[in-house]
Amino acid sequence: MTSTAPTTTLARYLGQKLLEPLHLVTYMCDEPNEAMAGIGFDDGQYWPLYFAGRAAPLGQVPAAVVDAIFYNFAPGMAEEFYTGVWDVTTPSAALAAREAGSVAGLRRVLGPLADSPAIARAADLALRLALNAPSEGRPLYAGLRTIAVPTEPLARLWHAATLLREHRGDGHNAALVAAGINGQEAHVFAALDTGMTPRAYGRLDxxxxxxxxxxxxxxxxxxxxxxxxxxxxxxxxxxDRIEEQTDLAAAPAYSSLTADELAQFTADLEPLAAHIEAVGYDYRVA
Incomplete structure (x- = not known):
């Protein structure tokens, strides 16, 4: 018996509310930047670290390709900050550093929850969902699919959350293109949606x-x-239509969940997401 929950609501709830917080340590914590600094980057310069780590699954592609796939950066940012990153290190080294730093940050943020039985259960199910999602038209997700899957449970959960996050992101870009909203306009839309001014939202700096x-x-x-x-x-x-289309494109990743699996998955993930929301990404375990 499969879940009867609306697929769009389910895809948004699982993808954005429960799984994305586990991935966001990559951008919100110091540990990933410190790990990238360990392979030669200047951790005082955030954007080269960002572009190198996130683009690494694509291999050594030109900046124009990264700009097209990332979609929503100000003109020239990829050219400025991505160009030259592979003179510092290799994509494989960047991937390893990004994973190690992200998992270290996630372990710190979660504290004792990082070793709970829920981690392994959620990781195994999230990974099954992530590796059975369709890859057509999803270049960044497809690149991530080529990476070796970590064996440690917390690393597996972060990896699966990253796969599902980028799967949703690729689908969101397609929805934006179909709606005629370009990358800069997408950030204005996102800013207004959250009650912020476009200037305060970031990436358009x-x-x-x-x-x-x-x-x-x-x-x-x-x-x-x-x-x-x-x-x-x-x-x-x-x-709203763009978000609905994004949900519909993300839904196939979760379509194989049975009702029992959905109940266990949410029971395992909800305390993790709630803890992250409560303590924030700068929390230090005493």
Missing amino acids: PLSDAELEAVVDGLRDRGLVDADGEFTVAGRELK
Whole structure:
């Protein structure tokens, strides 16, 4: 018997609420940056570490390819920060450092929960889901599929969460393309969705105020943003449709869950996600 929960709701709840917090240590903790510094990077320069670690599953591809796959960075960021990273190290070394640092950060954040039986159970099921998801049209996810699976339970769980996160991300990019929303506009949409200003949201920092305002003006001209810089009714509806399409594209990864598996999976993951939310990524175990 398979789960009867709505697949779009299920995909968003499992993917964004329960699994993504386990992956976000990669970007929110010091340990991954420190591990990348150990292979030659300057940990005071965040973006080269980011681009090298996240793009490593793609191999030594040109910056233009990384820019296209990552989709939503300000123009020129990939060219500036990715170019030259493989003069510092190799993709395989970057992958190993990223995994080691991320797992160390996750272990610190979770504290005693990192060694609970729930970790191994959730890791095995998450990995099954992640490795049975469709890869067509998902370049970053497909690249991650070529990486050897870790054996240690916490590392396996982080790896599976990363696979499922990038699977969803590739599908989200496809939904944005279909909706005619480019990378910079996607960040304006995300900012407005969370009640932030586009300038405060990040990743568009390289844009001047005039350049950023031009992006917003373009959305305003299309009737998606109003004079006050908020969503119009049409803009809100388009944002919601993009998220619904993202859920639909992510849903096949979770379609094989039985009702019993879903119950166990959520019971194992919910305390982990709640702990991360409660203590934050800067928490230090006493």
